[in-house]
Every structure is written in structure tokens, then in C-alpha cells.
Amino acid sequence: MTHPLPVAVPRKGRPLEAVLERIADAGRTDELDALADRVSNTLRYEKAVTKGSIEADDGPYHRLAEYSDPSDPSKPEFTLLRDDREGKPRRIVFDAATVTVDGVELKLVGREEPFRALRTHEFALGFDSADLVLEEVVGIRPTGLAGLADVNDRIDPVDTDVRVVSGLGDTVYHTLMGRPDSLAPGQELGREFLASYEGPLCISPRYERLVTAVLGTDTLENVDFVYPGPERSEEAAIADAGMGVYLTVTGSTARDHGLVLGEHLFPSETVVMRNTAEDHPDLKRALALFDGLDAESELAV
Missing domain, CATH: 3.40.190 (D-Maltodextrin-Binding Protein; domain 2)
Incomplete structure (x- = not known):
């Protein structure tokens, strides 16, 4: 049997x-x-x-x-x-x-x-x-992951x-978000923007390797990772930094902090x-x- x-x-x-x-x-x-x-x-x-x-x-x-x-x-x-x-x-x-x-x-x-x-x-x-697969074993390369x-x-x-x-399709996304004043009129908030961006990018510390794998080292060449403090929510910390990546479902909390939602960088599925x-x-x-x-x-x- x-x-x-x-x-x-x-x-x-x-x-x-x-x-x-x-x-x-x-x-x-x-x-x-x-x-x-x-x-x-x-x-x-x-x-x-x-x-x-x-x-x-x-x-x-x-x-x-x-x-x-x-x-x-x-x-x-x-x-x-x-x-x-x-x-x-x-x-x-x-x-x-x-x-x-x-x-x-x-x-x-x-x-x-x-x-x-x-x-x-x-x-x-x-x-x-x-997420855990990316955090554990996915190789870091100059180019990022599309999905x-x-x-x-x-x-x-x-x-x-x-x-x-x-x-399984139970998808939420690691989403790029930032303050509106970080963008030029008509500019879209996506990977192409990050490739020319210089400055802080606020992320959760546990996602540093994931974000690096998803975006690629070329895109992050002039980007400095910063992290939320222990008493600060991710959305509030991203608003302070001006730019960041965080998991979103509807994005309503991000908008409450004055942030605009950009590209869905990678599915958390x-x-x-x-x-x-x-x-x-x-x-x-x-x-x-x-x-x-x-x-x-x-x-x-």
C-alpha cells in the first residue's frame, strides 16, 4: 500500500x-x-x-x-x-x-x-x-527579474x-512608491525611473536581497537602501525618504501618506x-x- x-x-x-x-x-x-x-x-x-x-x-x-x-x-x-x-x-x-x-x-x-x-x-x-525563494537562493545579476x-x-x-x-494566484505585489515631488511632470514611477534615480530607497531590511534580485545591480548602482525605524510604519518611512518599495494590496495606506503608486515590481505569491x-x-x-x-x-x- x-x-x-x-x-x-x-x-x-x-x-x-x-x-x-x-x-x-x-x-x-x-x-x-x-x-x-x-x-x-x-x-x-x-x-x-x-x-x-x-x-x-x-x-x-x-x-x-x-x-x-x-x-x-x-x-x-x-x-x-x-x-x-x-x-x-x-x-x-x-x-x-x-x-x-x-x-x-x-x-x-x-x-x-x-x-x-x-x-x-x-x-x-x-x-x-x-519571497523566500528569492531571499534564499535566487542569484543576483546586473539585470532584474521580470516575474x-x-x-x-x-x-x-x-x-x-x-x-x-x-x-496559486494569491498575489500581492512588491510595489514601487514615492512622493509626487520626486517625479517630473508626466514621468512614470518604474524601473526606468529608478535606473536614473540617485538617493535613498526605503525597504524592509528582510527584503534587501529580494529587492536587489528583482531590480538588478545596474538599476541600484546609485541607490542607497534605508530602513524604517522600529516605531515607524513602512509607508510613513517611505514618505520620509521620498522613495521606497513595499507590499501593497489596494495601496490605500500609501495614498494616505501622500505617496503615489508606481510599478508592481514582483508578485508575492x-x-x-x-x-x-x-x-x-x-x-x-x-x-x-x-x-x-x-x-x-x-x-x-
Whole structure:
């Protein structure tokens, strides 16, 4: 009997919800829809508890016992982690679930960083944010990246066997933004503008390598990275600097700070990844489930 195919997935947040929604879309069963809703609703509630937005009636261990039933493999399991927030509160996150999608049995296993779990050959298949791939392994070159379709060409095969297969379409963007007085009348805020720009570019410190890979070293030749202070929001810090890159959905907060939105430089999207050195009898069938559905992914060709 074939064992379920282990699949590394995020423990919480938008990427995990995107994975569960894709599985539900691929399987088209009430059970998979219910699983996606149950996990997403539970984790949204737990996030609110961790952030202090609401107060739970019971402690984390009591809630954890209510959420998880290890004796029933069809139900999701959750676990406790220490959150990075001040005081290191305990946070309930996704741990595992076994699902059957179109005859393929998958063991979803929560990992803090699924991409790294694939890099160490713990899994053949997994999901993670495209951001982490850029932050970890994509090569830095004089020219930048146009989109997700360019990512695999920038991965050194000596460095890792992991490759991006497809995107899930849950896209927000790393967007160039700046003060209007930084632009000449009629000038567009994009890569061409940055190529001739000299001055500060405000970014989150964790995205320095990502932004460098996306824009290329030639574009950033006369640009100096600056970073938001600990008590300053990214949009406010970009307004102070005059120019910056930050993740946007609608851009309303940026506009509230007097910023204009420019080019969408790179999509922050959950991606399907595989380790090409690992195999499983159901791997090809599983990949077919997650590739080619009607999702508006930046990786679509």
C-alpha cells in the first residue's frame, strides 16, 4: 500500500489559506471545503487572540484539545508554538491533515519554512511564498527579474534541487512608491525611473536581497537602501525618504501618506515547489492537481 505523499505547507497565514483553497478547488468535495474553512477560521481566531484583539474563554491547551483529534486522520491537527511577538505568547498553528484529492492521498505537514524543508530533502513537494525563494537562493545579476517565470533560471543547480512549479494566484505585489515631488511632470514611477534615480530607497531590511534580485545591480548602482525605524510604519518611512518599495494590496495606506503608486515590481505569491532529486509514486499526479487550474498566477504561461 502506498503511503500518503508528504507535502510541506505553511503553518499559518495567507499562504496556508491559499493552499487549502487550491486543494478544495481541485477536489471539489464538501469534506475538503469544510477542512479549508475549519482550519482558516480556527487560525484567524487564534491570530486575533495572539494579537490581543479578542480574549479567549479558555487557555491554549484547552483550545488545542478541542481543535485536534489525532485519532481521526480525516480531521486537522494543530500544535502550539512560541510567537515572535513581545512576550513570546503561545500561538496555536496548523500541524497536519491527511486529505484525498481526486484519488491522490496527501499528508499536509505544517512547517515554519516549507522551502527550507524541501532544500534539506525532507519533502519532495511543498508550498511557500515566492519571497523566500528569492531571499534564499535566487542569484543576483546586473539585470532584474521580470516575474515568477524567471525564478528557476536564477537558481544555481549546485545550490539546491528545489524548483518552482506553479503559482496559486494569491498575489500581492512588491510595489514601487514615492512622493509626487520626486517625479517630473508626466514621468512614470518604474524601473526606468529608478535606473536614473540617485538617493535613498526605503525597504524592509528582510527584503534587501529580494529587492536587489528583482531590480538588478545596474538599476541600484546609485541607490542607497534605508530602513524604517522600529516605531515607524513602512509607508510613513517611505514618505520620509521620498522613495521606497513595499507590499501593497489596494495601496490605500500609501495614498494616505501622500505617496503615489508606481510599478508592481514582483508578485508575492504562494508557489508550488518540488525537490527534483526526490520522488514518490503519486508525485506526478499530485503536481497535476496543483498546476494548470484557473488561477491568475504570475507564473502562468
